[in-house]
Structure formats: structure tokens, C-alpha cells
Amino acid sequence: MNDSDTDSASAIKVAIYGPGAMGLHITRLLRERGVRIVAAITRPGSEKVGEDLGTLAGLAPLGVPVRSDAKETLEETEPDIVAVAVSTYLDEVMYEIYATVVRAGANVITLAEEMLYPVPTAGPRAEQLDELARRHGVTVTGTGHQDAYWVNLVSLLVGSAQTLHTVEGELSWNVDDFGPAVAKQQQVGQTVGEFNSWLANATRKPTFGRTSLYALAAAIGLTPKQPETRTTPVIATKTTPCQALGEDIAAGRVLGYTDTDTLHTEEGIELIISSTGKVYDAGESDFNEWRTTGRPALHLRNDHVITPDTTCTTLVNRLSDVIRAEPGIVTVDRLPQLRYHATLGSASPR
Ligand SMILES: NC(=O)c1ccc[n+]([C@@H]2O[C@H](COP(=O)([O-])OP(=O)(O)OC[C@H]3O[C@@H](n4cnc5c(N)ncnc54)[C@H](OP(=O)(O)O)[C@@H]3O)[C@@H](O)[C@H]2O)c1
The missing domain is CATH 3.40.50.720 (NAD(P)-binding Rossmann-like Domain)
Structure with missing residues (x-):
């Protein structure tokens, strides 16, 4: 051209x-x-x-x-x-x-x-x-990415609901798509004790999930109340190679973590998003999955999403x-x- x-x-x-x-x-x-x-x-x-x-x-x-x-x-x-x-x-x-x-x-x-x-x-x-x-x-x-997969697709999906109680999303991204700084930030290779002590002392900024839930609430016309974030480690069940760090992560050590954000709303509808950033095992890939409770219960899953x-x-x-x-x-x-x-x-x- x-x-x-x-x-x-x-x-x-x-x-x-x-x-x-x-x-x-x-x-x-x-x-x-x-x-x-x-x-x-x-x-x-x-x-x-x-x-x-x-x-x-x-x-x-x-x-x-x-x-x-x-x-x-x-x-x-x-x-x-x-x-x-x-x-x-x-x-x-x-x-x-x-x-x-x-x-x-x-x-x-x-x-x-x-x-x-x-x-x-x-x-x-x-x-x-x-x-x-x-x-x-x-x-x-x-x-x-959030505009498409965490806000627009989801607000379209719930447009086919008669009643809505919860809207819950789950998504995953691969630490090995990034460099060593991201792997360290995701606590890859730490023991569970080290992870818990980091979490207890870390001053963390608002998660991407929280920001996205505010946008989703606005897109659905909900009035947000208080947000919550819960963080849990993902533990290796077998030795898993980490490309970002150039080392193997032993079974029992941390592969990354999941942030689960919940946004309560004045309307009583709960919005939840769980975002996992971890070292992938062979065959794993990025996905987004949304489920609602209410009538009818709805489900939307996108596999093999190329997030970048x-x-x-x-x-x-x-x-x-x-x-x-x-x-x-x-x-x-x-x-x-x-x-x-x-x-x-x-x-x-x-
Ligand atoms: N919404 C999403 O779905 C999504 C997904 C991925 C990324 N992002 C956002 O995109 C950002 C960039 O990601 P990336 O992977 O492209 O990071 P990156 O490769 O580190 O690129 C950042 C760029 O910004 C330049 N830069 C740094 N400080 C600057 C400053 N003060 N003024 C002007 N330029 C500056 C850097 O220059 P040098 O190379 O010279 O240092 C580099 O070219 C992320 O931090 C994130 O906020 C969003």
C-alpha cells in the first residue's frame, strides 16, 4: 500500500x-x-x-x-x-x-x-x-480488551435476561506472554508462606477487574455500592517450566494468582470477575467465560482468545x-x- x-x-x-x-x-x-x-x-x-x-x-x-x-x-x-x-x-x-x-x-x-x-x-x-x-x-x-470482552459482550448477553441476580466472569492470562518483571509481580516460584506474607503487606492498586466492573455496571444501568477484592494463589501440582523466569517451578510453589473482584449494586445484582495470571501448562490458553444467575441462566465462553x-x-x-x-x-x-x-x-x- x-x-x-x-x-x-x-x-x-x-x-x-x-x-x-x-x-x-x-x-x-x-x-x-x-x-x-x-x-x-x-x-x-x-x-x-x-x-x-x-x-x-x-x-x-x-x-x-x-x-x-x-x-x-x-x-x-x-x-x-x-x-x-x-x-x-x-x-x-x-x-x-x-x-x-x-x-x-x-x-x-x-x-x-x-x-x-x-x-x-x-x-x-x-x-x-x-x-x-x-x-x-x-x-x-x-x-x-476489556471494552469488548468484559463490558460490551456481557451487557449484550444480559440483554436477554428476564431477571438477574449475579453476573460472574472468569478469565485467564499467561505470565509467559510477558517478561520476568510480570512473573515476579505475579509471585511466580514463591512458597505459599512467602505469598501469604507478600499479600498481607502489599499495597496494591485497584485491579483491572474492579475498573471493568464499574464500566459493566454503568453499561447495564446499575448503581455501584462497595467493591471487594480477594486474592488467592495458584499452586503448581507438578513441576512446571516458566519461560519468563527461565526456570522450573516445583510442585507446591506459586504459579501466579487469582484476583476475584465483586461489585455490589443498589439493585441487589452482584457483579464478579475472577482474573487469573499464572504460568500456563501445555495446552492452556487465554479464555473469557461469563455466567449469570436469574431467569434464564446465561452462559458465554470464548476460548483461545489472542488477548494482545x-x-x-x-x-x-x-x-x-x-x-x-x-x-x-x-x-x-x-x-x-x-x-x-x-x-x-x-x-x-x-
Ligand atoms: N486494556 C488492555 O487490554 C491492555 C492490554 C495490554 C496493555 N495495555 C496497556 O498498554 C500499556 C503499554 O503496554 P506495552 O506492552 O506496549 O508496554 P511497553 O512495551 O513497555 O510500551 C510502553 C511504551 O511507552 C513508552 N513510555 C514509557 N514512559 C513514557 C513516557 N513517560 N512518555 C512517553 N512514552 C513513554 C515506552 O518507551 P521506551 O520503550 O523507550 O521505554 C514504550 O515505548 C500497558 O502499561 C497497559 O497500560 C492495556
Whole structure:
């Protein structure tokens, strides 16, 4: 595909903020869908500064150098929307990243998990960002795998219920899809005693499951009450090789853990999600499974989900929804039903 084909296929101009594993995957998907990428931004000091985004993504050069001067880059290239894939929580660094994009007059679409439904956990900072985005007339939305598999599919499923008591999801991801830092964070290789002592002393941030349950509650029209998180280790029943650590985990040691989040609601319906991150045994793969109690009881299971793909394809299919949404932080429950877009449309006015 040459540049003129690309330009005619879509008028949307996108920038990539955070050219890591996800940002580069988004780059490849956008090129495949004919979307024009006008800029790439990373942190000052990154060894990627000056590299061509296409080359980094394993494509032909795009003529888009990775830059670290975010404000100037955005002013010069004027993207309609910036895909941000840097980190999870709305901390000071991430606030500044989103604010820089917003002040440049561009919409933000991000994979940051907390941004799926940021107000309950990120409070004042989320409200400040919402106000800033409204003032600049642009939208900020968090999407990704959860938008598709933990919110949209589930709200569609319960649309066929007459009565609903519980909505319970179970999902799993493989520690070996990531590096040693994630394996250590999942306590892989620890004894049960070491795990329990870590859990007793750890100050953990809100789980991805909790944020997703807030988004799901909003999508179903429920009023959240208190959330709870329970964490349990997954113990190896036989020696299991861990690629991320390059070592075998002996039987009786920790392979990872499960966070089970529950969100009680004013309506009396309980939303639950159990997310397991562990070292997989041969033959295991990612899955999402949802069950409801009530009438009728409902069941939905997706096997062999390729989570890194569905994360990024969901973002790509959300571009025009975000561009067309009202200004402010607009969570996915306030966007149209997620769908495939055969053409990715144009950056037409809201
Ligand atoms: N919602 C979902 O389903 C989902 C799934 C996967 C990931 N995610 C999110 O996506 C994020 C990125 O994941 P990843 O696997 O792509 O991580 P990654 O490979 O570490 O990529 C992060 C990128 O951000 C850059 N960066 C770091 N700090 C920065 C800063 N202050 N300003 C600008 N750029 C900065 C890094 O630059 P250097 O390479 O130079 O350090 C790197 O290019 C995760 O943290 C997570 O929040 C979401």
C-alpha cells in the first residue's frame, strides 16, 4: 500500500504515544486498515527517539520519526486522535501525557486499564482531566480488551435476561506472554508462606477487574455500592517450566494468582470477575467465560482468545466512536455498541 492509497482510504490522522509492544501493534493494524499515522511520541531519553515508526513496527519506513517533544510534535502534525499505550494508572505522569494531547486539541484513545472507568479509583485527577477535555472540545476514552470482552459482550448477553441476580466472569492470562518483571509481580516460584506474607503487606492498586466492573455496571444501568477484592494463589501440582523466569517451578510453589473482584449494586445484582495470571501448562490458553444467575441462566465462553490482538483491534474499531463522541472523559458505556468498522471513516465533526 502506498501513501496515496492510505490517504484516500481514511481521512483520520492518528498519532501513536508510546511505541512499545502495543503501540507498534496498533501501528501495524492501522496501516493494514489504511489509516494515516502522522506522529509517534515517546519519553525523552528513549533509544527509540529518531527511529522511524514503520521500521520499529517491522514495516516499510513511514516517514514518521519517533520524537520526544510531545507538545511541538502534536502542534506540527495536528492528529485528530492520539492512541496512548504507555501505562495503566492515571498518575501524575499519565495525567500530563493526556493533558498535553488535550491541550493540542486532539482526542485521546488509550489502552490504560484505569481509564476504562477512571472516576471511582482516580477521583479528582479524572475529574480534572474531564474538565480540561470539555474545555478543549475533545474526548478522552479508555478501551482495549476489556471494552469488548468484559463490558460490551456481557451487557449484550444480559440483554436477554428476564431477571438477574449475579453476573460472574472468569478469565485467564499467561505470565509467559510477558517478561520476568510480570512473573515476579505475579509471585511466580514463591512458597505459599512467602505469598501469604507478600499479600498481607502489599499495597496494591485497584485491579483491572474492579475498573471493568464499574464500566459493566454503568453499561447495564446499575448503581455501584462497595467493591471487594480477594486474592488467592495458584499452586503448581507438578513441576512446571516458566519461560519468563527461565526456570522450573516445583510442585507446591506459586504459579501466579487469582484476583476475584465483586461489585455490589443498589439493585441487589452482584457483579464478579475472577482474573487469573499464572504460568500456563501445555495446552492452556487465554479464555473469557461469563455466567449469570436469574431467569434464564446465561452462559458465554470464548476460548483461545489472542488477548494482545483483541486489545489493539478493539482500539482501532473505536477510533471513529471516540472522535464523534461528546467532549470530556467518555467511558465505553456511553459510546455506541462496539462493532467492526469495514471502513474507518473520517474525522468528521461531532
Ligand atoms: N486494556 C488492555 O487490554 C491492555 C492490554 C495490554 C496493555 N495495555 C496497556 O498498554 C500499556 C503499554 O503496554 P506495552 O506492552 O506496549 O508496554 P511497553 O512495551 O513497555 O510500551 C510502553 C511504551 O511507552 C513508552 N513510555 C514509557 N514512559 C513514557 C513516557 N513517560 N512518555 C512517553 N512514552 C513513554 C515506552 O518507551 P521506551 O520503550 O523507550 O521505554 C514504550 O515505548 C500497558 O502499561 C497497559 O497500560 C492495556
